[in-house]
Amino acid sequence: MIMYFPVLRISTAEMNAYGSLNDGTKESIIPILESKRVSVAKKDTWWSTFNTLGSYLGGKFKDNSFIYDYKQAFDKLGKIDSEMIDKDGNNLITHCSIKMDQENLSYIPCLHFDSPNWYVDSVLALRKENLAIRIRCHDFSDTLDDIILQAVKKNIIEKSDAFDPNVFVILDFFNVPTSMDRISKAISTFSQINNSRIILSLTCCPEDASTAGPMTFDVVASRNDLKLFKDLQKVHEGLSYSDYTVRVNPEPDREARIDYYNTYIKIFYTTEDSYMIGKSSLIKDSGIEKFHDICKEIVDSDVYSGKHFSAGDKAIFECSQSLLDIADHSKPIEYGVNHHIELTSFQFRQN
Template sequence: MNTTYFPILKALTAEFTALENTKPGNAENIIPLFELPKVPDRKKYRESSTPITEFIDDTSEEIGRLWAGKNAMFDAYHWSPAATNEQGEHIIPYAYQALELMGVKAVPVVGYDRWSILEYQMALQSIARTHKGKFCIRLDHTAFEDSAEPDFFKANLDEIISLLELDPANCHVILDFEDVTPLGATDLIDKFESLFNLISSYRFMSFSIAGCSLPKTINEAVKKQNSCGVVLRKEMLLWRSARQRFPQFPIYFGDYGVRGPHSNEGIRSPNTNGKIRHTIDKEYFVARGHSLSKPPKGEQMWELAQKIIDSGRYLGANFSWGDSEIHRCSTKKFKGNAGQWIAIDTNHHLAYVVAEVAEFERVTASRAVTVEG
């Protein structure tokens, strides 16, 4: 069964906390892609003469602490494709070496969108010369656009495979839809099939679908302050459709956790609303408060946590660390800041998705046996 889950997570404190508190039984079903954010605006890095190097070292150390001995993909999607550290070394091979030193089974990600940049090609070639493990090719909006010209798209993909001397049988492919909020379910399926039909003959090891249905701001998800609403997780519906349409292929589920690909990376806003994004079957159940700068400020989280518990969607404090924190908050044991709630929401999300994927695969397998019988 395709029970492995491939989330794309920001390599930031909140996501690290979520993973640190993930139950071992769930963690073994997760292969994360850690997205290296830009260097945070912290005193340590502001005062450093080598902030990029130090940040990558610190981030790799955290990933190693949590994920040593296990596969972890890594990418620097939001950096310049030619970005280097203070010593002039490209950040991709530097991060690769740093992760390997920490004992992580680092899986380099090849970004289709950046492949035309010579410095980026050379950086990945330097890794490919000695890397013995798996590779990943990330196909994003650029690939989806290029798929309208199949010959052009395939020429680019063939060049990636050739210049890096990749064995497709040892390569995972992510079809990354990024922000799917503007797209309908039918549009997503059509886009998926158009691209997947072009790559299905390459005999890649495995595939995953990634996307995020959460809008950039909470007021786009739940219009009214101090109320609750649901957001359809279209990426989950797309994956289920893909599994049913192409059952012979190992197509896995992936997403962006509880914050989208272009959300603020640890940037504090005075207008941040209190909110809990609680993952449920095919949806997010969102409890929205109001600006944390207005009374009762952080104490509003006590009521929001109680709304989650009273919603009929709460699975109990024992389901995950995140759920136990929701229960603690409802009893006024703590309020939590924005980063802590990203960690809590992400932890519940990871646990829920692992269970959701396993259940879908179990039911699908059961139906297949019934049909064959």
């Protein structure tokens, strides 16, 4: 049974990280893909954001399964807008689904517990064998669990009775500190959904590298997310795991102005029980060249997995030997995410 459901964005770095995974790893995970976000400037021609959605994902995933979350498409627009209609009269949910169906992709459509009726109806009209429902537990207190459960049953589950899908219930605690009791209560509550499988999604990875000093490779956080999951798994049989890899937040907008030379090259490196960060000096202070030294420190450390462990580890080794220059911020994200998924998948296969 697949145990690991990493959250990924449809960005160049994170999709390259997935694309360079070992084939066996791809077959042992089901990523939760968050939609590309439509910019305010492109709202009137929003469909252009998804011109190559089907073919692009087809090239990355081929026959491998993934959960597709449409909600993030609306993040920049302020509301989930039913009036966003393409030239053929399709709303955004239907438009993106058609793109993926045209490529025969093995995707599981994802609803949220508070998705509006038109959104729910559009997803259920696909009549897929599997359905995902994301419960953003980080947005409400446990006193609302039962109310939300009843709403999900009424607004989603009862409407799907005609084709009775298997339901992946994603309990998303994101990076909000919480207790084992809080999570355990949520698992018990939402397990009442028929034909359901519970996925616990959370992360303890820092949002950025601000706590790491220049020219260091140090531990920045313990992997209490995975530890908490393992403790809960002893109580809740069949529980599955999801995290945000080492990329808690989406990449900055392309139009965002960043003072490149006053930034650092940094990489998040996951170990069996911690999150570490390697960080260069400022780029204006020979940061690109000095990042070779950071990669050498990683390679020489006891926590390095070896150059054959993952594509990310291979790139770190090549950088340590000055065979590869890492000069932008996208590549370290790619290598760090790739290593994290390989390691976490390996940990589950070992258990």
